[in-house]
Amino acid sequence: MQAFKELIIQKTANSFFAQLPLQGRWLEEIGFTVGVAVNVVFTDSCLVLTADTTGENHSCMLVVESRFVRNRPRTQLLLNGFLLKRYGLNVGDRVGLHLSPNKIQISKINRFTTEQPTA
Secondary structure, eight states: OOSEEEEEOEEOTTSSOEEEEEESHHHHHTTOOTTOEEEEEEETTEEEEEEETTSOOOOOSEEOEEEEETTEEEEEEEEETHHHHHTTOOTTOEEEEEEETTEEEEEEEOTTOOSOOOO
């Protein structure tokens, strides 16, 4: 499994609201299984999603769900609307997902920077 993914913020089908659908087996591989509560925190200019596998935290903002795609269930976590806007993510923005067990860090990627700065 990759430890990094790059995605683009999309618009919803019926409006201009931003959405970032996270879906696929890779979610389950890092601990985001169906029914797990997800805590959302904004720190150091990145959005951090943490899977609450203990079930003790009741201050979650999202829940991992299952959606049928081509008659097969697919694990999905959908970030949309005001949640993305609140953290400065808009339609067309490129974001990087840094993946680790029970954690996804989402940060905006500057489209004009193609390589890491050198010291």
